Amino acid sequence: MANATHNTGRRSGGSAWASGGVVFAGVLMLIEGLFGVFNGIAAIAKDDVYAAVGDYVFKFSLTSWGWIHLILGILLALTGLGILRGAAWARGLGVGLATLAVILQFIWLPYHPLWAIISIVIGVFVIWALCTDHGRASSV
Template sequence: MSQHTARGTSGAGPETGWAAGGTLFAGVLMMVTGIISLFEGIAGIVEDEVYARVGSYVFSWDLTAWGWVHLVLGILVAVTGWGILKNMEWARYLGVALASLNIIVQFLFLPYQPVWAIFSMAISVFIIWALVTTESRNTV
């Protein structure tokens, strides 16, 4: 005798549970991270000595240049986070690309803000996971 069980919709698709809530949370995290990066950029542009260098590092830029990098990246990340919250398809792809870029930028920024850089890299990894594990909610 074989037992057949009907597979329900709970947990069957990628749009359930952690991943579905993760997409919404990824959009919020992108907006918050973008705004913090924007303020980080403004601080670096306005006051060049606002960040203390922790140690020597192979790759180094002037802090004003880092300020502009963080300002532009922050604006792009925040706008993309808003697009994710509005469920725009372009925002999902751009969100993965910008989160990947943010990991690289924060790795290079480690000597100036090591704790925030590591935390921001972890947030970006979560954002990438959340955006690639769910499908678009616009199913027609």
């Protein structure tokens, strides 16, 4: 038990990584949310911003995708702020929204492949960081 937390309040090395990861996850969610808002506005404002995809299984109009990205982006940004403030509600909601964002980015792959892959990686990191740190105080 050399690596366990004792009553001194010190955490193990792995927990310190996870705690720092939570702060970084909050920042990433905030940035991902802002980019989602910008993607949504671009897709709503003009349908020819993104390349047209032929017969794709998950076919939505780009305006529909724009609204999806806009709403999810706002929710991600607000949840990221909640995580940075240490709100208890933000951790569970962050995991759920990051999971939803990963699924939607996978569906969005044909429209914007590079950014979708980057967003998927960010989402997986956010999920990991929020699920692994159990010792962070929620009164920050």
